[in-house]
Amino acid sequence: MKRLFPILSVLxxxxxxxxxYRALVIAPTDALQGDVYRIIYYHVPSAWTAFxxxxxxxxxxxIYLIRRSQKxxxxxxxxxxxxxxxxxxxxxxxxxxxxPVWGIWWAPGDIRLTSTLVLWLIYVSYLVLRRFSTSxxxxxxxxxxxxxxxxxxxxxxxxIWFFRTQHPQPVIGGGGSMDPRMLHTLLINWLAFLCxxxxxxxxxYRLEVLHREIDEAHAMESLSGDRDSNKASMPLTRSGK
Amino acid sequence: MNAVKxxxxxxxxxxxxxxxxxxxxxxRFSRLKQQLRDLGRDPSHSx
Numbered sequence: 001m002k003r004l005f006p007i008l009s010v011l012x013x014x015x016x017x018x019x020x021y022r023a024l025v026i027a028p029t030d031a032l033q034g035d036v037y038r039i040i041y042y043h044v045p046s047a048w049t050a051f052x053x054x055x056x057x058x059x060x061x062x063i064y065l066i067r068r069s070q071k072x073x074x075x076x077x078x079x080x081x082x083x084x085x086x087x088x089x090x091x092x093x094x095x096x097x098x099x100p101v102w103g104i105w106w107a108p109g110d111i112r113l114t115s116t117l118v119l120w121l122i123y124v125s126y127l128v129l130r131r132f133s134t135s136x137x138x139x140x141x142x143x144x145x146x147x148x149x150x151x152x153x154x155x156x157x158x159x160i161w162f163f164r165t166q167h168p169q170p171v172i173g174g175g176g177s178m179d180p181r182m183l184h185t186l187l188i189n190w191l192a193f194l195c196x197x198x199x200x201x202x203x204x205y206r207l208e209v210l211h212r213e214i215d216e217a218h219a220m221e222s223l224s225g226d227r228d229s230n231k232a233s234m235p236l237t238r239s240g241k
Numbered sequence: 242m243n244a245v246k247x248x249x250x251x252x253x254x255x256x257x258x259x260x261x262x263x264x265x266x267x268x269r270f271s272r273l274k275q276q277l278r279d280l281g282r283d284p285s286h287s288x
Contacts, residue, residue, distance in 0.1 A: 020252075036244035039251040046255070085262045092258065093251040100244040196259075203266055210273045217280050 005202070012195045019185075019192035027185040039097040045190035046089040047116075049197050051153055053083030054123065058150035061143035070212075073139050076146060077130060078204045080123050082197055087120045102166060111159045112167035119156050122149035 023041035030037035060076030063069055094113070095105040107113055126149060130142050160167050178186075 034244055036248050038248050042252060042255045085258060089255050089258050092254050096247050096251040096254065100247045200263070200266075203270075207266060207269055207273065210270075210277075214273060214276050214280065217282070221280070 005199070008195075009199060012192070012199055015192045015195055019189040022185040022188055027182050028179055033101055036097065036100050039093055041186060041189045043090060043093040043097060044186060045193045046086045046093065048190055049193050050083045050086035050090060051157065052194075053079040053086065053197065053201075054119070054150060054153050057083060057123075057126075057146050058153075061146035061150075064139065064143045065147070073143070074205060074208045074212075076143065078201050078208060080126050080146065081204060082201050084120065084123045084127060085200075086193075086197065087116070087123065090116060091120055098166075107166040110166045111163045112156065112165045115152060115156045115159050119149075119152045122152055 019041070023038055027038065027041070029035055056079040057076045060072045060079060063072035064076060094116075098107070099105050122145075126142055126145050129145065130138060133141070135141070159165060
């Protein structure tokens with residue numbers, strides 16, 4: 001396992017470099033937008049990866065609520081955190097793309113943009129709750145929040161089908177057509193980002209397991225410390241009687 | 242030409258965010274390994 005991680009990291013880095021090469025060199029220039037459209041190769045795969053991670057968070061939270069499984073809880077936490085990173089990239093690259101194409105950074109009131117921002121805020125709230133709440137119910141509350149938060153994911157995805165919006169129609173299944181080289185490049189970039197997200201989630205999972213082991217060790221240490229001090233105080237109590 | 246600046250800005254922003262997050266993970270790892278050493282355990286044997 002310890003050897004597998006560096007090998008997979010090198011392979012993923014090479015895959016990401018190849019995906020970047022395809023995005024900047026192999027994919028043809030768009031007739032309307034010119035080269036700036038190439039932001040799609042980072043913006044859309046990041047959005048798809050974020051949606052997938054939020055779906056994993058939803059499944060992990062449901063499993064935790066049913067079985068109280070600690071592994072499912074860690075999976076939910078990890079996928080939410082990495083999902084927020086990818087969602088942040090969507091929210092940063094979107095306005096950078098919108099400025100030269102729409103002439104504005106942000107379209108206030110646009111349902112796609114607003115629902116994505118709300119989605120990001122929901123999962124940031126989830127992480128803040130997990131980080132700062134000291135209640136014994138934190139894991140359960142966070143899982144419940146995640147289940148309701150996941151309802152925003154289909155709203156974000158389907159908003160461009162059901163509402164009038166500035167945002168363009170979906171690249172796949174939206175009724176439009178795309179040059180096969182562009183489509184292949186997009187899918188290769190998504191696959192590369194999926195590999196990258198998997199490695200990051202793996203590292204974060206190990207980190208969380210380590211964190212919980214240390215917390216447990218500290219708890220055991222303080223428990224044994226309490227026992228020792230109780231033992232030390234017992235004879236005094238008895239002699240007092 | 243001006244639009245290409247936006248393209249590079251988006252790509253650079255993406256990697257800055259990813260590298261920043263990886264940096265926070267590495268910092269958390271090294272802090273936890275230090276705590277493990279303080280507890281008298283060998284960090285290389287932990288999961």
